[in-house]
Amino acid sequence: MSGNDSGSPTTDSTTTTAVTADDNRKPPPSSSDEDFFSSASVASSSSSDENPPPPPPKIPISWPSDGILSRDWVMDLMTAFDWGSRNLPPSEFPSILPVQVFDSLILSASKILHKEPNCVRIDSGSGADSRVVVVGDVHGQLHDVIFLLRDAGFPADDRVFVFNGDYVDRGAWGLETFLLLLAWKVSMPNRVYLLRGNHESKYCTSVYGFEKEVLTKYGDKGKHAYRKCLGCFEGLPLASIIGEHVYTAHGGLFRSVATTPSKRSKGKKTRKIIVNPEASSLSLGSLEELSKARRSVLDPPxxxxxxxxxxxxxSDPSMSPGLSPNKERGIGLLWGPDCTEEFLKKFNLKLIIRSHEGPDAREKRSGLGGMDEGYTIDHVVESGKLITLFSAPDYPQFQATEERYKNKGSYIVLQPPHFDSPVFHSFEAITPRPKVRFL
Incomplete structure (x- = not known):
């Protein structure tokens, strides 16, 4: 069963336009559409021609002497990024965040992320005011992320955020978006959780814009900054379990990798990995197997x-039963409602929240709802539901095509006592948003 409920939209901003883009592992015929970064590109708000720009915030941002990131420091960083995106060309980014401060932030965040397990267990607290906010793909849309944070309420002792990956690519401010969320993570490591998306990889960032963005913004230090970002990507956890009954991951479910005993010479036993790509041999994996996977790979094999x-x-959900290779993407799986039911029941779960598919992907998928509201309810089974969540309205921001969408983004709020009844908040793109001008 599929659906697309209207939820509880919040519409404090005006929808602009969006465009199509494939999200397959296979590279597109040309990457020219993603070439919205050049040293001559100038970012400015749509009203900057009529009015002088506002005075700059406190820039450049400096690293605190004690190395502790306060809420005020993170808010100052957010203000500086917002101002810079509207008033400075990309090449002047170091005047906002010097590379030395970038290095300190990336190092601090990486130390935290690499220590977290593949599947983080999130205790949201039992207070009446406790909330868990789950966010889908944001793809470098900094200004929509800032709106979302303000609309949902910033991370706090009674408010946990879980971001479901895809922070970069296809938007002009992937670097600012990723660094802002890292700053929140460093400031409140037990209130902010950043999971990995398929775009947090060397392959995707080299094709869909993030690598070029970083090289443009940091100039002769660009290669260094890009390598640091890749290293940080490797540390991002793969999944989360919220309040015991909610599983979140960027793509979704995964296969079991069977092990069988085999013998070496002299009778010594070892374990041999058997991987059979045939659909008939596929079965769902366990949380224990997930915990043992090696996530520190730039491009998952x-x-x-x-x-x-x-x-x-x-991986992606399907309306067809069973588990099969995802031939369209060339990696991952397709799983049906029966697999959703099996996974939920086996691990005593009520809800799966995944992301990974925007409006462009969904228009090509029969039987599944569209992404007009920023989410779809894809499977409704005896044990619970499967939801796809997408948080980038008017996606993607910049690409050279005349085909455009006007999708909303959405985030989910989970509340006590069980945190398994999603409340949807759909929102439109913030306006005016800065423009990247081409020569």
């Missing part, structure tokens, strides 16, 4: 023994 990271990041 589509063959070999370490298939679980690729499945978690790239």
């Amino acid at each position: 589509w063959e070999g023994p370490n298939l679980i990271p690729g499945d978690v990041l790239w």
Whole structure:
């Protein structure tokens, strides 16, 4: 069963336009559509021609002497990024965040992220005011992320945020978006959780814009900054379990990698990994297998023994029963409602929240709802539901095509006592948003 309920939209801003883009592992015929960064590009608000720009905030941002990021420091960083995106060309980004401060932030965040397990267990608290906010793909749309944070309420002792990956690519401010969320993570490590998306990889960022963005913004330090970002991507956890009954991951479910005993010479036993790509041999994996997967790979493999990271990041739901290879993407799986029911029941879950598919992807998928409201309810089964959540309205911001959408973004609020009844908040793109001008 599929659906697309209207939820409880909040519409404090005006929808602009969006465009199509494929999200397959296979590279597109040309990456020229993603070439919205050049040293001559100038970002400015639509009203900047009529009015002088506002005075700059406190820039450049400096690293605190004690290394502790306060809420005020993160808010100052957010203000500086917002101002810079509207008033400075991309090449002047170091005047806002010097590379030394960038290095300190990336290092601090990486230390935290690499220590977290593949599947983080999130205790949201039991207070009446406790909330967990789940966010889908944001794809470098900084100004919509700032709106979302303000609309949902910033991270706090009684408010946890879980971001479901895809922070970069296809938007002009992937670097600012990723760094802002890292700053929140460093400031409140137990209130902010950043999961990995399929775009947090070397492959995707080299094709869909993020690498070029970083090289443009940091100039001769660009390669250094890009490598640091890639290293941080490797540390992002793959999934979360919220309040015992909610599973979140960017793509979704994953296969079991069977192990069978085999013998070495002299009778010594070892474990041999058997990987059979045939659909008939596929079965759902366990949370224990997920916990043992090796996530520290820049590009999750589509063959070999370490298939679980690729499945978690790239898989999609289907209305057809069973588990099968995702031939359209060339990596990951397709899973049906029966698999959703099996996974929920086996692990005593009530809800799966995944992301990964925007309006462009959904228009090509028969039987599944569209992404006009920023979410769809894809499977409704005896044990619970499967939801796809997408938080980038008017997606993607910049691409050279005349085909455009006007989709909303959405985020989900989970509340006590069980945190398994989603409340949807749909929102439109913030306006006016800065423009990237081409020569």
